[in-house]
Amino acid sequence: MNILIMGGSSGIGEATARAFLDRGDRVTITGRDKTRLDGALARLGAGAEGEAVDATDAAAVEATARRLAPIDVLVLALSGGQGGGPFRHLGLDDLRGGFEGKLWPQLTALQRSLDAMAPDAAIVLVTAGSAHVALPGTAGLAAINGALEAMVGPLAAELAPLRVNAVSPGVVDTPWWDGQSPEMRAATFESFATWLPAGRVGRPGDIAAAIVALATNGYVTGTVLDCAGGGQLAMGR
Numbered sequence: 001m002n003i004l005i006m007g008g009s010s011g012i013g014e015a016t017a018r019a020f021l022d023r024g025d026r027v028t029i030t031g032r033d034k035t036r037l038d039g040a041l042a043r044l045g046a047g048a049e050g051e052a053v054d055a056t057d058a059a060a061v062e063a064t065a066r067r068l069a070p071i072d073v074l075v076l077a078l079s080g081g082q083g084g085g086p087f088r089h090l091g092l093d094d095l096r097g098g099f100e101g102k103l104w105p106q107l108t109a110l111q112r113s114l115d116a117m118a119p120d121a122a123i124v125l126v127t128a129g130s131a132h133v134a135l136p137g138t139a140g141l142a143a144i145n146g147a148l149e150a151m152v153g154p155l156a157a158e159l160a161p162l163r164v165n166a167v168s169p170g171v172v173d174t175p176w177w178d179g180q181s182p183e184m185r186a187a188t189f190e191s192f193a194t195w196l197p198a199g200r201v202g203r204p205g206d207i208a209a210a211i212v213a214l215a216t217n218g219y220v221t222g223t224v225l226d227c228a229g230g231g232q233l234a235m236g237r
């Protein structure tokens with residue numbers, strides 16, 4: 001299969017590229033930073049291709065998608081890191097930045113790739129459990145990811161026979177957390193690990209496996225799949 005992973009140069013996207021490569025698929029990853037992209041391509045090794053594309057650049061996305069057509073699987077794994085924190089103190093410009101960093105790039109990438117998709121292609125969005133768990137400090141992230149998750153059903157109905165699904169991760173150990181000091185990050189992961197039913201935070205490969213499952217099961221569409229170590233249960237979903 002011909003796979004395009006937008007936001008494939010790090011974390012969950014890179015692990016997803018690895019999972020598809022291990023299946024023998026043709027994989028192209030994108031990201032904005034060429035150095036980061038080249039690093040991921042070097043780690044992924046033979047078979048992986050990459051293009052430095054900003055998903056907010058509609059024309060660039062369209063050109064990349066057209067060059068790769070027909071695309072069998074489109075994975076949208078990109079995001080920025082803004083929009084989290086207690087609502088009382090959350091700068092609304094920061095929240096706006098969160099939307100600019102995740103919602104609009106994912107929607108731009110999705111819309112501008114549609115004409116390049118194979119008729120029976122699969123689209124997998126990577127959202128976040130914050131969309132549907134009531135965790136203090138995540139109202140902004142809930143708004144961003146909730147907007148994406150709300151679109152999965154209508155898009156699956158409208159775009160059929162294309163399939164549209166999302167994987168909704170909990171806390172995953174990726175460079176997304178690099179904004180925190182190593183000590184704070186370790187404390188955050190430790191505290192999640194103590195109450196998560198899975199007993200640990202997620203690894204990028206956990207989420208990659210869920211993405212591959214949704215992308216390759218031809219009978220699943222319109223689904224948001226929690227991949228959160230049971231975090232959605234503990235939060236009372």
Ligand SMILES: NC(=O)c1ccc[n+]([C@@H]2O[C@H](COP(=O)([O-])OP(=O)(O)OC[C@H]3O[C@@H](n4cnc5c(N)ncnc54)[C@H](OP(=O)(O)O)[C@@H]3O)[C@@H](O)[C@H]2O)c1
Pocket residue numbers: 006007008009010011012013030031032033034036037053054055056076077078079080101102105126127128129168169170171172173174175176177
């Ligand atoms: N890690 C977690 O705990 C966690 C939890 C729940 C949900 N998620 C979601 O999982 C997805 C993947 O996150 P991650 O943890 O793997 O983060 P990550 O390691 O920071 O990777 C993000 C990737 O997206 C790319 N990217 C960001 N903005 C882009 C843009 N405008 N155009 C093209 N590429 C762009 C980045 O490359 P460049 O910066 O070079 O562009 C990078 O390849 C995100 O949607 C995130 O919100 C993560």
